[in-house]
Amino acid sequence: MKRVVAVILSALMLLTLFGGCAQSAAPATSSADNAASSEVASSAAASYEKAKEPVTVTIWHECDATIAQTIQDELNKLAPDIVVKVERKEKMSEALKLVGNDPASAPDMYFFAHDKIGLFAEMGILAPITDFITKEDLSSMIPMTIPAGTYKENIYQLPLYFETLLFMYNKALMKEVPKTTDDLLAYMKANTKNGSYGYVEQHSTAYYTAGWMQGFGGFIINDKAEPGLNKQEMIDAVTYHQQFVKYMPADGEYNTVTTLFKEGKAHSIISGPWLVPDVKKAGIDLGIAPMPTINSTNKPITPFSGVQGVSVLKSAAQTKKDAITAILKQLLKPDIGIALAKAANCAPANTKCYDDASISANEMIVAMKKTADNVVPMPNVPAMDVMWSITENMLSAVNKNNADPKTECEKAQKEALSQIEAMK
């Protein structure tokens, strides 16, 4: 008896072990679809009905639930012919690397920021959106949102909204907003005392400091995947920026600087729109101002922008072409941009949305729209993946350990070249 039990248990263990390897017979259809298809099969005119069977399109995302729901609601308008399932996938970009070319496991489309486009395009899992819609269809988009999703001359993303950094200030503490960076420095010198700060930012985080670098005409990496860390503009930017860091909290990471601003201990901050709900909840009288102009270049601080949009996977491009075209056309209408702006304060990529009264009355969205002429989309070349860490090592050595900017920039450039080489 014992033996029998042991054998059964062993068999069960082995079965569960291999259970995960099994492929789902109908991965892209839900139980509702299965039920629908069985009904169809039992009907008399089965073949005719089959032609009218709804097409299911799965869109992966990793964003806020409100945003996902808004996209889902918009695409529900295509039912019953096209059933769209907007599904949350944790660690989505990692998941796409693993299953991106497997039609059984991969989604048909995904919704994400533009900066991974180069990586996925290079892996060969994306289809250009111009296979479904024309370039003219995109003419109403804010100009910078199109190059953001373009890699090696192919457009891979239909932009829905964009994010960028804003100069936010506490109206109760800062009466006059500094117009130039020299004014800002003077303000910081006068107002940084007793645990209170004139201005704070994540001074050693590449995403935030890039605005200073780009304001000086420097760049972290260009679209040819050439790093620019040792360019004179970059050295000038890092050296100039170093003097601001003295008047900011030494540990300039996200939680520290945002808490200071929310607690009214920092008069101003450069941060993203995601901070606004928390700041308002904390009872801060929030103002949004244009970025200060850098005196030596006469250009404002020029931050990165992230463009959020949908991309199509190659595996779905052939089998579901009509459905995907219909989805992209639906998302080309201003409706989705207006809905996202109303639901989650997103700045629409489609300029037509700004004709809507509710959008033009939204102070934050209008401020973001204004900065859109003055932003650089995050590089989407795959080599950018290694640049974040290298740039931050450089910045933290200069800002937190008082290292010499020129030496660190040279060191970082060398490191960048060797890391980019190591990717190949």
Place this chain on the structure above:
Amino acid sequence: MKKKLLPYLYSFPALLVIGLIVLFPILYTGYISLTNMNIYHWFNYSFIGLDNYVKALFVMDSGFIPAVLRTLLWTVINMMLQVVLAFFIALALNAEGLRLKNLYKTLLMFPWAMPGYVSILLWRMGMFNTEFGMLNQWLRTMGFENINWLSGNVMAFTCCTVVNLWLALPFMIMMIDGALQSIDKAYYESATLEGAGFFTRTGKITVPLLRPIVAPAIIMSTFTTFKQFDIIYLLTQQQGAKTGADIHTIITYVYEKAFITNNFGYSSAVSIVIFAMIIVLSIFTRKDLKEEGR
């Protein structure tokens, strides 16, 4: 014949599981390390021989040797402190007449019950943060300037050691405490009768009798300490919150050099090289243990 085969048959399911979850990943990593699997050849990778190993040895440039030495220093300092502190805490817990023993033991186990990731980030924000950390709040109350705890190399290394001790001591205390309780009290009684003091009893009875029981725990902890990643990475290297300290150990060093490149072939080659290093280390420690056992 049947008798000889039967044990293998019985252990086959277990061996199969071990093979699948331990051996297979190692062999597969070895296989990938011989290919050019990277983002430019993601699905159409091909066999490229030992090229990745050449590259891996090349990456072990000027930064690699200091990282190796730092890892060894990190392991030695942490293990010494861990064993000595845990030994004395366990001795104190076993002192005659100590009240509320179980309460102390529960409290001492607390760091172990919390997920490491959470503890480390709590230490970073709650203790070491320059603005809100408890250490700087104390300093400010006493009229001193803020200290940036995690930016200097020596200071950051010390802070990481403190956090590692906080996380690792419970395990060592528990092992030593258990071992202490297994020592027959009669030895101490007769030693006391013979006139032996605390130090003689500890040196001649406690330590020799503890050794065989505690040795495996020390070896296990040595490996955990050697390949420690979370503490050093989360306290000093986390992207978006780097502190400027360069206290890379081998694992954090190769993570930053290889794993972020998305080059699986190359990262696998680096992993296999580290794997080989750990195997060599384990052979040495096993040898030591055997000699000690004699």
